[in-house]
């Protein structure tokens with residue numbers, strides 16, 4: 001027999017029909033694959049010479065699930081539920097032979113088969129909740145029937161994949177096979193797949209929940225508490241409850257209804273946007289075809305301060321030896337001591353073993369001489385934000401780094417081109433802006449200078465990925481993407497205080513929105529002296545923020561900042577002294593304080609930031625709106641279910657954002673609040689930010 005269609009192949013091995021799914025890259029279950037499966041299974045059913053069927057995929061994926069790009073488009077039959085029912089109804093035994101991932105609809109497909117076997121490296125899961133959905137092709141009904149309510153709930157509500165050995169222990173698969181696929185699965189099927197078995201008809205594993213009415217709530221409660229996408233999490237729990245309490249058909253109908261509702265929810269749209277934007281951000285724009293990253297086997301970091309230490313840890317954690325350079329033994333000892341302390345904390349918390357910490361620590365060496373960078377394939381400068389100092393260091397790096405080494409600055413706002421200009425190799429120079437704490441935060445802004453070579457850029461991106469970061473390529477400007485937008489939010493925060501709000505009110509608007517922290521609690525955590533020093537350097541002022549610093553209130557590290565900090569040094573409490581300081585500042589500027597609604601606070605904080613994002617996009621500093629969203633998600637804890645600032649602007653409507661910005665500009669006389677030309681244009685034409693660059697909507 002030959003090919004069924006472009007995605008499905010049907011082969012014969014004696015009396016066994018082997019149906020192979022091949023829809024690169026991950027066997028997403030789009031229309032052509034579903035249609036091909038329907039035809040292939042009909043042939044296998046009707047062919048009297050076929051006794052057994054083995055369904056398999058590729059080494060990378062049995063199937064990564066429903067094709068997410070089809071959501072929101074008109075449905076085409078056969079739908080996935082029809083395909084799964086046709087397989088489950090087959091009068092001949094069907095074995096799912098899983099290599100790689102079986103996720104979402106992919107696992108649901110395997111649950112429709114009568115038996116499942118897996119390769120040792122396979123991973124099985126129902127990650128729909130991470131897209132703000134629930135499994136919509138019978139997963140909430142069949143998985144509990146296979147492994148019981150408790151484990152099924154955990155897998156569905158966390159969305160975390162289960163590695164093959166654990167799947168075997170749970171009974172998700174009948175066997176783990178080492179041999180080559182599909183031959184090993186065919187051999188197993190001949191021995192073990194004696195008759196069709198339909199999970200739909202099984203109820204024994206549901207008995208404990210049927211006998212104990214409180215069981216589901218007890219198991220679900222802690223899982224729901226931890227879940228991010230709340231609406232989807234509740235739907236998951238209710239669908240599993242239906243599995244226990246109702247018939248299969250009733251449970252499946254309820255699951256279907258929930259799925260149809262969730263797929264239209266803002267939460268799910270946002271999470272799907274994040275999924276695609278994260279992948280798109282990895283595709284560096286304007287890189288000539290065939291450019292290969294250079295090999296990076298050794299790294300060097302200049303400066304053992306908080307950032308330098310954190311960056312060094314990233315390399316050591318990824319198994320890359322790293323040399324840290326400092327100017328004095330004392331500074332070096334202090335820096336390496338802090339790294340040691342971080343590793344000790346990780347060991348105490350149980351996140352790594354003492355052996356692992358020792359292994360990582362051994363990859364880090366401290367030196368006092370620039371000559372020690374000679375072997376490094378990448379050098380990252382992480383010293384004070386002072387251009388003259390940076391230039392001096394770049395001259396040294398130029399002198400000592402080997403030819404072809406990438407030379408990067410961790411600056412958060414200074415001009416990379418100026419640094420590149422003092423070297424003899426500007427093509428190798430770029431920015432690698434890490435976020436604090438550098439060993440934790442996943443964002444890496446890779447700053448492309450005017451002369452940065454494609455190879456150096458590709459190397460920085462590849463290194464970023466290798467050390468577990470989410471690299472996003474940005475252009476040179478003051479503050480790059482993230483901090484340039486943040487500055488707009490900061491200015492409005494200060495303004496809101498002067499007009500009548502208090503720090504806790506401003507912070508609450510953002511925590512209610514979904515941020516873990518508001519801007520003032522965040523400032524206290526980072527240290528208010530950072531912004532103060534920056535303003536001093538630039539000759540600008542922020543009345544409230546400056547007054548706090550000048551009163552010795554530097555944030556958590558001094559026990560007080562915008563808030564007072566109690567005995568634990570971490571819990572913020574509103575402080576009457578700060579309120580007085582703020583109201584005095586308003587009075588000195590003759591501002592009549594007024595009550596400001598939470599809605600206004602939120603819009604005042606977010607919309608000017610979005611406006612700056614529009615300028616960034618128009619200037620080409622970011623290539624796509626999705627890149628800006630990824631930056632906010634991974635560098636500033638923007639809540640994923642809100643999709644990022646540019647996506648959020650689309651949800652509330654660009655015309656609304658533009659009209660509110662006009663109103664803010666009118667009220668304040670601040671012309672920089674007027675809608676950016678791109679925002680005004682898109683608001684008028686009805687298009688979204690997704691139409692700019694190559695981003696999706």
Ligand code: 3H9
Pocket residue numbers: 025026028064065066067068069080081101103104105106108127128131133134135136137139276279280
């Ligand atoms: C579902 O199944 C609903 C059902 O319950 C009910 C239906 C009725 N669709 O991540 P990678 C693309 S919901 C479309 O870089 P990796 C991805 O965009 C779904 N496209 O590779 C990328 O494209 P590009 C439940 C998909 O090896 C390329 O594949 N399933 C899908 O690091 C490579 O992706 C999930 O939530 C998809 N389902 O990781 C699983 N999946 O090259 C989502 C991937 O153009 N997927 N693509 O940028 C994943 O978690 C990872 O992609 C996976 C591979 C682990 C599979």
